[in-house]
């Protein structure tokens with residue numbers, strides 16, 4: 193008999209990763225993945241610097257490195273973050289294996305069983321998975337078009353305290369959120385900081401999509417508005433360089449970073465030296481701004497094509513977000529439609545998406561779905577949304593028959 197630990201009881205495989213098996217058939221047009229487009233990876237540059245690092249810099253690129261990560265990388269990140277109004281120092285940065293490891297280490301550092309973590313409804317599924325391992329009480333806060341419902345958050349914090357769940361973290365993805373594409377207004381960012389100050393809580397600001405803005409104005413990071421050291425930033429090179437390098441960073445108050453470094457020693461000793469070296473060279477030798485401008489142009493066309501196709505092919509009962517960046521559009525169908533069930537019909541029509549429910553900490557959201565426009569071509573975007581529109585119409589019609597309306 194295998195006697196797994198108690199904390200594994202709630203562990204679930206990502207519904208999305210399981211689903212990808214079915215969506216990989218060649219005829220299926222898939223909006224299901226959350227992956228960046230590999231056509232955006234700077235292959236020649238990476239190949240050149242990887243060869244140089246291995247042949248001429250092996251002690252630095254193939255030996256263990258420090259747990260906190262390569263010094264030149266942390267130095268480059270200090271400069272890079274200053275452009276986002278985040279003024280930090282090298283000793284307040286720890287390099288992580290993607291931002292996903294940052295989420296896990298924060299769970300390990302802060303969450304005792306039953307502690308309250310506040311997330312939006314919906315939120316990034318990987319954050320739910322990372323936190324759930326530490327058995328906290330995850331409290332879902334409705335997400336509006338400009339950020340969380342903050343009056344609801346205030347009440348939820350008080351309610352958690354009253355019922356013996358110590359509030360610890362507020363987790364947010366304020367720029368082009370996964371899964372909805374929603375971006376927080378500046379007002380709500382400032383207001384969230386006030387709440388965190390008053391309630392003595394930490395904010396985890398996860399910003400993987402921040403650099404993928406295709407239109408509209410930049411909104412300051414929450415961290416740049418923070419004067420009290422309440423914000424922990426998670427960033428990653430997954431969406432702006434290459435996801436398989438697994439290089440991200442956690443940036444925060446010194447005590448938090450020190451604790452995370454201690455815990456990371458137990459997790460992996462250190463991150464991969466080679467890919468950290470590649471990112472150092474990317475930040476110091478490549479024209480990063482031009483690269484990001486190209487990425488934005490690449491994805492902008494795809495987003496516009498998807499939005500245009502949605503207005504052409506979706507029935508009027510459907511609603512969707514109109515993001516200004518990121519990789520996702522979020523669709524809401526009438527109450528009663530179950531997008532998990534509808535997926536079978538969609539696969540029969542050779543189109544795939546991610547059902548929205550797993551992104552909801554409270555189990556709601558049956559009638560929602562996430563569409564990624566990152567991987568499909570323009571033609572596939574149009575054809576895929578045409579198919580999806582037909583699927584949704586059929587599903588709504590079937591539902592009306594059952595209801596006798």
Ligand SMILES: Cc1ncc(COP(=O)(O)O)c(C=O)c1O
Pocket residue numbers: 226289290291292293316318365370398400427428429430435439440
């Ligand atoms: C909001 C958010 N946070 C974190 C991650 C994890 O990314 P990585 O571990 O590749 O940095 C993702 C990936 O999709 C994400 O969407």
